[in-house]
Amino acid sequence: MTKTKVLISGASVAGPVLAYFLHRDGYDVTVVERVPKLRDSGYAVDFRGQALDILEEMGILAEVREHDTKMRGTTLVDERGVETGRLPAEVFAGELEVPKRDLTRILHRVTADDVAYVFDDSISALTRHASGVTVEFERSAAGEFDLVFGADGVYSKVRQLTFGPHTGMLRHLGLSGVGFSTANHIGLDRGGVLQHTANTAIYLVGLGAAERLTVSLSFATASPALDRCGRDEQEAAVRAAFSGHAWEAPRLLEAMSEADDFYFGSSCQVHLDRWSCGRIALVGDAGYCAAPTSGMGTSQALLGAWTLARSLASAGGDHTTAFAAYEAELRPYVTENQVKGRQAATMFGGEAISAGSQPTTS
Known part of the structure; x- marks a missing residue:
């Protein structure tokens, strides 16, 4: 039986976590990342609530705990x-x-043997058709995929190619x-x-x-x-x-x-009316960034990837049903986190932003 072939753009947090669960469920997974090698920088990241259960399900919670910063306040x-x-x-x-570098290293290690990673490359074009998506790359040869996922951050290339310019989507x-x-x-x-x-x-x-x-x-x-x-x-x-x-x-x-x-x-926050279009879907900051001030970015990326993979499994691979279920389940959680992000911005010099604020025009 031919495996469902998927492409994930982004090798930070949401991408490798989604890759882990999709591979576990029998998908043929490729991850493309624009930087030349695994990132070795970034601030410390934190986990709250159900995110810890997801790390445990992946079998890495104990290892992640070994790198606890043990902050005192x-x-x-x-x-x-x-x-x-x-x-x-x-x-x-x-x-x-x-530290972010330790999390990134662990997530890559537990997926590297089962997932194809392509570094120093990026998606340049996406052509949707009934049976899949034709993907063109900046460096690699074009390929055909059954599903494409954008886990490539606030300025997501997948989102830009699928939903249009960043203008109007970022607040x-x-x-x-x-x-x-x-x-x-x-x-x-x-x-x-x-x-x-x-x-x-x-x-x-x-x-x-x-x-x-x-x-x-x-x-x-x-x-x-x-x-x-x-x-x-x-x-x-x-x-x-x-x-x-x-x-x-x-x-x-x-x-x-x-x-x-x-x-x-x-x-910035990312606000979209929907997180998918045909066989393409967004996960993590690419689809619904709550901003660093929310303190929920990493946990939200983990939960988003886990929910998306579980929705696909529950729907028997029917992406239309799965994407709808994924969004219905996750959106209330995202909305709550985005409120936290707006409220906390004032602590770091930002302005009080209401829920009805207008998207940026820059």
């Missing part, structure tokens, strides 16, 4: 760096928190920022420090590597336009936002320019 400070309060560890670290939460690491000059050990004003926030985290400090500098923005700019323009925007700030700001701005792991991004 976050100290709130004023503009002079004087402590004003504390937040418990679970606010930012959930029930379990691990900016009034917040952009930079992340990088530097020397741990304040000796922060398994804890965080957060200083926020009406329009800016400095968040410092010291994890297991005592000599390194993870830095997040975020500030209010009108749109995610800076995401498409070069590093020089992005750094200039950060400097302008934190001009005149005291405490650690001057030293951190200097360290920013020297960082070799500089990352800039805006907090």
